[in-house]
Structure formats: structure tokens, C-alpha cells
Amino acid sequence: MENRGILTVVSGFAGSGKGTLMKELIRNYDCYALSVSATSRAPRPGEEEGVSYFYKTREEFERMIEKGELLEYAEYVGNYYGTPRSFVDEKLSEGKDVILEIEIQGAMQIKKQYPEALLLFITPPSAAELKERLLRRGTETEDVIRKRMQRAAEEAEGIDQYDYIVVNDDVAECTELLHGIIRAAHFTPRHQAEFVEKIREELQGNR
């Protein structure tokens, strides 16, 4: 396990800035790989197969579900979205820390299959700041903002199921903190199992 990457699930309120943080992690450190989702929806202009998504027909997607090829999936406005297990496993084997940006239900599905996954929840410093950020985007109607705030109130009920709850007040600081948390996870006994085995044998041999 020692050189295997850490599977990191990142969730957060809409407006928490988690998208920006993920981009900063990828940009600043070369140990990360972003998971690419599979979807049954059609590609949009500018999107790229294997980068934006892996595009599947509904039938292909349903076959992936049946075969257990998805770590988690959900249906949203008539389309499937999910995380292909093979991509994640491949990157983890390469030693990459794989980042999955998904919602709480998906995060809990992942934790069942990968108990060693690291679950991070990103939040703004306050509800007022969250609303402020949504308003600042200027792209959403008052009604949409109200719905997002309601959704945040629901999501807040589940956040203590995460391993870490990180307040995003300053992007640079928060990026560094996230990196520190993920780095720390490499030093748990689970991830140090090979090293522990090695030094035990050496010490026994030395007796």
C-alpha cells in the first residue's frame, strides 16, 4: 500500500469554492489526479472525451452499474453520472492521490467501498458569506439562491460524517491546508503497512 495514492473525496456547499481549490491543488502539486466521471448525457461543445467526462449511452452506463464498474453513481435530470472504478484504481496504483469531487450521498457510497478514503468537506466561514458568494456570481436568480441555501442547510446535517471539515476563507491558505491533510494520510499505519513489515523483519533479524 505504501506507494499507493490516497483516494480523496471532496464535497462542499455550492459556493464553498471547492472547484477553485481543486484546480489550485492540481496546479501547485504534481501528486494529484482528478477523477473523470462517466455520464450518459451528450457532450456539450468544447467538452472532451476522457477529460470532461467519459461519455456512455444509457445502455452502456447501465451495464457498468450491473458489472459493479462504478464506485458511485446517481441519476440527475434524466442523466446518469458516476465514477468509474478502473480509472480511480489505475491512478491510485500509479501512486497518484485521486480527488473525487462529489456530493454527500456519493461520498458515503465511496466510504463503504474504500474505508481508507479520505472525506473532506469544504465550507465558507459563515452562512452569510455563502449567500454573499452566490449573489456575487450574479448568474443565479433569487429563487435559485434560495434553493441552494436550503440545500446547504440539509447538507450541513451530514457534514460530521466527513473526516475533515475545512473552512475556505483564503484560497491559498486553504489549498495548502488541504494538501497538508492529504499528505498526512500517507502516514497512517494502513498506508505505512509495507514499511512496518520491513522494519519489523529487519529488527527481528538483528536480534
Place this chain on the structure above:
Amino acid sequence: MENRGILTVVSGFAGSGKGTLMKELIRNYDCYALSVSATSRAPRPGEEEGVSYFYKTREEFERMIEKGELLEYAEYVGNYYGTPRSFVDEKLSEGKDVILEIEIQGAMQIKKQYPEALLLFITPPSAAELKERLLRRGTETEDVIRKRMQRAAEEAEGIDQYDYIVVNDDVAECTELLHGIIRAAHFTPRHQAEFVEKIREELQGNR
């Protein structure tokens, strides 16, 4: 709990360099306080009450045991050594991350009383390097070194009970890594409980 410090227990093989690492942590960051042990042994020249140890008579020490005033204690070559609960609690309340340098038995006693304590184990990169470091000290006889290596082999059996196993290859790097691990612990749900409560209330009020 939010502003409360993290109780950090540090153990490691003799020769792991944990003493140096603790000094570096204290020197580089002002968030740490080293726990001061109580002992029934007499002060040695140059030692200072409340800095080196809290000096107690055997009777005083035994009264502390009876009253549950020690987080852990052990008897060693006819003298008691232990960790006074009051000092640790006081520093934690002040928001200091309190570092306890103790052996595995003591570490396990602490974990029972403070399940949120962070247990770190420091190890050199290999058994050969461990032996090398003990030899380099030049102060110990071959027999003492053999005993220390045997003791390390025994200790190695318990190290996966620690939360993190950290290889001390380079002091500066390892100090920074330890700091990162302890810092991360501030963001677990247990330590973010106040924040979670606050944002839940705010989001509910916003509905």
C-alpha cells in the same frame, strides 16, 4: 472544542531522533507546549522544578495516583514517572497543542482517557540506520546497544496502534511533516464541533 489544543503523544525507538524533533517543533512554532512529567526521583544538578520535572515524594506521587491526578504513570528503576492531568488540561484549554513524549504503554493509557489524542510514532528509515545512530552516539556499550535493538524489535509489534507512523530521515522535513499532521487534527469534526453547530444554526435561520 474548537479552540482547544490537540493532545499529541509522541513515541519512538531510542535513536529515532524524537527528542530533537520535539525541540524543533517547539522552536519553530508557537502553538506547542511540552508536557512536564512528575517524578519521585530526586532532582539532578541543573534540573529545574516545573521545567525538567515536577518533583514529588513517593507519598505525594502515590496520592496523585489514588486521586486520578495522573494521565499515565510507570515505575522505572524504583522511581515513579507520570503525566499530571492538570498541567495538560490547562495548556489544552489555553489552545496549546500539548506534546507528551512517552512510551507505548503510556500512550495506550492516554488513548483510553483521551480518545481524541493524536498518537505519533517516530522511526528511523531502517534498523541499520537505527543501530548506526546508537553507535554514533558513542556513549553506549555494545551490550546497551544490543538491548536497545531488542527493545525496538518488541516495540515494533505495537506501532500500528498509533495514528501515524513517521519516518525521520531528515529533521527539517520531518518537523514540518509532524506540524502538518498535528495541524490537520484541528479540522476533524470533533474539533470543528463549535463551527458546525454555528453554521447549522445560521443556515437554519436562513431558510
